Every structure is written in structure tokens, then in C-alpha cells.
Amino acid sequence: MILRASDAMGRKVVILDVGGRPDYWENVLPERVEKIILLNYTEEELSRESKLALFESRVGDARDLTDFSDKSVDFVHSNSVIEHVGGWGDMSRMAGELLRVGLHGWVQTPAWECPIEPHYKLPALHWFGAPARAKMLKLGKRFRSLPLAERRGLAERINLLSREEFESLFPGTSLFVERIAMLPKSYTAFW
Numbered sequence: 001m002i003l004r005a006s007d008a009m010g011r012k013v014v015i016l017d018v019g020g021r022p023d024y025w026e027n028v029l030p031e032r033v034e035k036i037i038l039l040n041y042t043e044e045e046l047s048r049e050s051k052l053a054l055f056e057s058r059v060g061d062a063r064d065l066t067d068f069s070d071k072s073v074d075f076v077h078s079n080s081v082i083e084h085v086g087g088w089g090d091m092s093r094m095a096g097e098l099l100r101v102g103l104h105g106w107v108q109t110p111a112w113e114c115p116i117e118p119h120y121k122l123p124a125l126h127w128f129g130a131p132a133r134a135k136m137l138k139l140g141k142r143f144r145s146l147p148l149a150e151r152r153g154l155a156e157r158i159n160l161l162s163r164e165e166f167e168s169l170f171p172g173t174s175l176f177v178e179r180i181a182m183l184p185k186s187y188t189a190f191w
Contacts, residue, residue, distance in 0.1 A: 014034050014035050014073055014074045015075045016068070016077070017036055017077045019084075020038045021045060022052065023050065026051070028054075033054055035056055039059075041062075046058075062098070065101050071103050078108070080109060083159050083161060086159070088165075092169060095169035109188075111187055112162045114180070120140055120143070122136060130152060134148060135151075137155060173191040174189070
């Protein structure tokens with residue numbers, strides 16, 4: 001997708017990676033990329049080092065990209081971030097901003113329909129309300145000893161999207177469905 005954008009434009013491209021880290025891009029072809037802007041909500045994610053000199057790190061909010069004008073970025077990329085920004089209104093604002101600033105884009109999220117919740121690796125966890133999810137987190141070794149308030153916070157941090165919801169957030173884009181054993185594992189919108 002990035003190579004096609006670079007070829008179509010006849011120049012190096014600028015990429016905005018929302019929620020990205022430099023190590024994710026280590027195998028990119030740097031001769032096709034002018035710059036990769038890594039946008040994260042906290043400074044912590046931006047502290048990783050890279051061998052490539054392509055990166056510009058920024059702290060920001062994917063729901064408000066007012067620092068970027070319409071269609072000012074050649075390629076917007078976001079991998080498993082939209083399910084972490086909050087409720088429906090927050091996800092809708094993020095999707096709208098990504099579509100607004102990106103000439104091209106690739107946005108991926110885990111599928112709600114998949115029976116294994118991918119962040120906590122527990123079956124069916126995401127199909128229940130927050131109180132039940134907080135209680136169910138005790139089934140995972142890493143979360144067993146956490147106090148209820150922390151488990152509830154973890155349960156509320158992730159809102160997986162169904163196919164219908166994801167498609168409604170990214171109208172007019174193409175959809176790729178990654179599958180595992182015939183079940184949807186993730187959705188990717190690209191334009």
C-alpha cells in the first residue's frame with residue numbers, strides 16, 4: 001500500500017502512524033519514505049530508539065488532529081489503536097480525523113466476532129459488560145492479584161468493534177477481513 005502510494009505520487013511519502021513505534025517500521029524501504037510521524041498519546045511509547053533517521057515523534061490525540069490540515073499526509077497508518085480511544089463518540093472522532101488528514105490510509109482493529117479477546121487472550125471476555133469483564137480478568141494469571149479497581153480500568157480500556165460498526169466508521173473505504181478458522185480475526189479499512 002505504501003509502495004503504491006509512493007509510486008503513484010512519483011515521490012517519497014510522508015506517513016502518519018497513529019499509535020506507532022519505530023521498531024514496527026524497521027523493515028520499511030526508507031528510499032520510498034520521506035518521514036514517518038509517530039503520534040502517541042503519551043511520551044512513554046515514543047521513547048523507543050531506531051536505526052532509521054525517518055522518525056518525528058509527537059505526543060497527541062488521534063481524536064483531534066487539528067495540527068494536520070485536510071489531506072496533508074500521504075499515508076495514515078494505525079494498527080490496533082481505535083479500540084483503545086474510548087467509547088463510540090471517541091472512535092468516531094478518531095476515524096473522521098484519520099479520513100480527513102490522509103490521502104491514503106490503512107487502519108486495523110481486532111474483530112469483536114473473534115471468540116478470543118486478543119489483548120488479554122481470554123475466551124469471550126469482550127462479549128460481556130465491563131463488570132463481568134473485570135471479574136473474568138481474574139482468570140488470567142497476570143491479572144489475578146490486581147485489585148478490582150485496576151481490573152475494571154483494564155476492562156473499560158478496550159472496546160472491540162463489530163464488522164458493521166467498523167464499516168460505519170470508515171465509509172467509502174475498502175475492507176479486508178483477516179480470518180482464523182473461518183472466523184474474523186481483524187478488520188482493516190484502506191483507501
